[in-house]
Amino acid sequence: MAETDPKIQLLDAALAHVPFDGWSETTLREAARDAGLDAAMVRIACPRGAVDLAVAYHEAGDQAMLRRLEETDLSGMRFRDRVAFAVRARLEAVEDKELVRRGMALFALPPYAGDGARLIWNTCDHIWTALGDTSRDxxxxxxxxTLSGVYSSTVLYWLGDDSPGHAASWDFLDRRIDNVMQFEKFKAQARDNKLVSGLMAGPLAFLSRIKAPDAPSPTGMPGRWSGPK
Incomplete structure (x- = not known):
């Protein structure tokens, strides 16, 4: 989006109001006033209201993370450290924790819970894609x-962390990723075990029909089934 995009203008103006009024219609009205945008332009930029601003804020953080990943030489890192670096880069893109805290309160509401789940999923998809994931099954x-669980729990811990440089959060993140790596090791061992492989032959054949999406879903949610309709 160009810098003159009204949604960007609204988002920039809203950031000063969110800590006090949340991602609310009050914030949207104040942002429109500060940005000098009329009601018609606001409806075009944010047809669902303030929730569209909250979504745009999260997506802007994802883009900031991706830029940092592109600018950083990750070749000397272990893969698990690359994942940790990406999650940390995403959180370090946040200017004010209160913006995230208010966003979590909004996306916890039933009408917007689907938006919140989609945003977390997309953040983790961005991370895996940027790190070169080629899996299609x-x-x-x-x-x-799995990374969505790691990311979500780390965000919750980070919001309450007042340690210098958020060191406690990064330690927490490392522990969660270590847990994931242990699970992946267990999965690899299970695949190599002939008895387990034999018992799992049926379920694995079923799961082999599940494929990664070839294109963005019109619903915004991932998924494709290659079996009979």
């Missing part, structure tokens, strides 16, 4: 689902 989903 069930692993495409399990990687993103």
């Amino acid at each position: 069930i692993n495409w989903y399990t990687k993103r689902a």
Whole structure:
């Protein structure tokens, strides 16, 4: 989006109001006033109201993370450290924790819970894609689902962390990723075990029909089934 995009103008103006009024219609009205945009332009930029601003804020953070990943030489890192760096880069893109805290309160509401889940999923998809993930089968989903759990729990810990430089949060993140790596090791061992492989032959054949999406879903949610309709 160009810098003159009214949604960007609204978002920039809203950031000063969110800590006090949340991602609310009050914030949207004040942002419109500060940006000098009329009601018609606001409706075009944010047809669902303030929730569209909250979504735009999260997506802007994802783009800031991706820029940092592009600018950083990750070649000397272990893969698990690359994942940790990406999650940390995403959180360090936040200017004010209160903006995230208010966003979590909004996306906890039933009408917007789907938006919140989609945003977390997309953040983790961005991370895996940026780190070179090429999986196209069930692993495409399990990687993103697992990282979504790591990311969500780390955000909650980080919001309450007042340690210098958020050191406690990064330690927490490392522990969660270590847990994931242990699970991945267990999965690899299970695949190599002939008895387990034999018992799992049926379920694995079923799961082999699940494929990564070839294109963005019109619903915004991932998924494709290659079996009979």
